[in-house]
Amino acid sequence: MSNEVQRNGGDLVVETLSALGAKTVFGIPGQHALGLFDALSRSNLQFISSRVENNSAFAADGYSRATGEVGVLFLSTGPGALTSLAGLQEAYATGVPMVVIASQIPLDGLGARRKGMLHQLDDQKASAANVTKFQQTVHHASGIPSAIQDAWAQAVTVPMGPVWVEVPQDVLLAPVFVPPVHDALAEAYEHPPRVELIDEAVRWLSDAKRPVIVAGGGVRRAGAESELLQVAEKLNAPVLCTPGGNGAFPWEHELSLQSWVEDRYVTEVLEDADVLVVVGSSLGEVSSNYFTLAPRGHMIQIDAEPRVLESNTPALGIRADAKTALEFLVSKLNTTQLSSSPDWHGQSPAQLVTQTLGKVQNRLRGQGLDLEQKFMADIREAVPADMQTFWDMTIAAYWGWSCWDSRDGEFHSAQGAGGLGFGFPSAIGGSIGLQIKGASAEQARVLAVSGDGSSMYSIAELATAKQHNVPVTWLIVDDGGYGILREYMEGAFGKATATELTRPDFVALAQSFGVPARLVEADQIGEALRESFAGEGPNVIVVQTLLRMFAPTHLGE
Structure with missing residues (x-):
């Protein structure tokens, strides 16, 4: 009798994923998904088991x-499946390509024909429809490879995002006799910009005296940094990066307004532009300085997501991937005579940028924020230039949105959907990914930054980090509550309600997982980070301090 294991639908899932280039899978085993996990044991895919699906x-x-x-x-x-949805909302809002394989109850229970089955939802796929760009249920094992291949293509097609394929329990367990999947191809669909719209944009820009560019996360996701630089230098246009676009433009460039999206001085520059070019951004709540931005000139908006075009501000809307559109602009601008030199009311663009950033710093100095500025500067000085950082929704991250120079690294935050708990689990995934791509443990070390409130959403992932010996340093800034909400409520109502929290001893808790941890003062953060970065595996730094946010205007403005 042969000892050969009978392949099943689960094998088709992992074989197809492997053929498409997947190397790592995140998740948690479940009763209906056992066929998936049994198949993993016969594959080369690495599995990272989290402790909560949202963190996966x-x-x-x-x-x-x-x-x-x-x-x-x-x-x-x-x-x-339902527990994962808040995490998927962040990926969906930010345009992160993901393939989600969810199990389902057996086929004879679908459509509520058989009530009372464990884990049964009336329509599980509908639950995912708000936070994924594609959903499909596979009814036969033979359909698994094509379904996953189609979903993968959807995930990497702009606007990129998470996609959802669910496979019933019995389909995962069904024996299959087809040969193993060795080859799969999933290519992104092209969305080139319409030529007449690019031509019109070039016509506007060729006459512009005060062009400005806002670079969003779409520029980074498209890898369009070089094209952005070429367009900016050709137009001699100041560039502001949104939080998602942080790093899309050189921080110290003479045309860089950096990322001070929440300061009115910078907002006024955008409003004074005669042509405002917004690339890869919805110009949403944060990037429009909480919808206070009111451009007085023309606006050109380039985005791969058609739903965001002109959604907040009238514009010449161009649906396209940022890199493709900027390549078109570079080509056209290089053969176009610009009819006028930039003139910011007697100043050059570089002079305007220097003056504006000086005003921002003077405002900050007038708000008594020495602790906050030094704290962020000490972190920046300690973090290696090429290290990737992952920021939760906390006051330190709100500062980071505006003041963090990502240098040669990458700045990642949860500003897309704004849910708590992003920082630590995303850093775990990021570090594992860097190692999969060949980085050493030292090169793959990343920094996660959370508040005491947000850290409790993902505290269980200390076990994941320890189990997989992930080189992540987790900085927890403990201010005794939900700091951002405290500030908002005190500003709006004069008092805060339900924002104060009982916290664990974070140091002792981390140590109970076998993770090195220590409590340091705010002025010791630089030294503590440098020492932690030199360690092995995960470690935790806790700082008990109260940080405040800066105000975008002076009182009375």
Whole structure:
């Protein structure tokens, strides 16, 4: 009798993923998904087991952001699938390509024909429809490879995002007799810009005296930094990067307004532009300085997501991937005579940028924020230039949105959907991805930054980090509550309600997982980080301090 294991639908899943280039899968086993996990044992895919499905989604997201590859997530049915949705919302809002394989109840229970099955939802796929760009249920094992291949193509097609394929339990377990999947191809669909729209944009820009560029996350995801630089220098146009676009333009360039999106001085420069070019950004709540931006000139908006075009501000909307559109602009501008020299009311663009950034710094100095500025500067000085950083929704991250020079590294934050708990699990995924791509443990070390409130969303992932010996340094800034909400409520109502929190002893808790941890003062953060970066595996630094946010205007403005 042969001892050969009978392949099943689960094998088709992992074979197809491997053929498409997947190397790592995140998730948690579940009853209906056992066929998937049994098949993993016969594959070369690495599996990273998180402790909460939402954190698995964040980890797959961080893996994709750090590597530029597709993150893969395995989910069990019902509660497991639903628990992942907040993490998927962040990936969906930020345009992170992910393939989600979710199990389902057996075929004879689909469509509520059989009630009372464990984990059963009336329509599980509908639950994912708000946070994924594609959903499909596979009814036969033979359809698995094509379904995953189609989903992968959807994930990497702009606007990129997570996609959802669910496979019933019995389909995963069904024996298959087809040969193993050795080859699969999933190519992104092209969305070139319409030529007449590019021509019109060039006509506007050729006459512009005060052009300005806003670079969003779409520029980074498209790898369009070089094209952005060429367009900016050709137009002699100041460039502001949104939080998602942080790093898309050189921080110290003479045309760089950096990322001070929440300061009114910078907003006024955007409003004074006679042509404002917005690339890869919805110009949403944060990047429009909370919808206070009111451009007085023409606006050109380039984005791969048609739903965001002109959604907040009238514009010449151009649907296209940022890199493709900027390549078109570079080509056209190089053969176009610009009819006028930039003139910012007697100043050159470089002089305007220097003056504006000086005003921002003077405003900050007038708000008594020495602690906050030194704290962020000390972190920046300690973090190696090429290190990737992952920031939760915390006051330090809000500062980072505006003041963090990512240098040769990458800045990742949860500003897309704004859910808590992103920082640590996404950093775990990011570090694992860097190692998969060949980085040493030292080169793959990353920094996660959380508040005490957000850290509790992902505290269980200390076990994941320890189990896989992930080189991630987790900085927890403990201010005794939900700091951002405290500030918002005190500003709006004069008092804060339900923002104060009982916290664990974070140091003792981390140590109970076998993870080195220590408590340091705010002025010791630089030294503590440098020492932690030299360690092996995960480690934790806790700082108990109260940081405040800067105000975008002076009082009375």
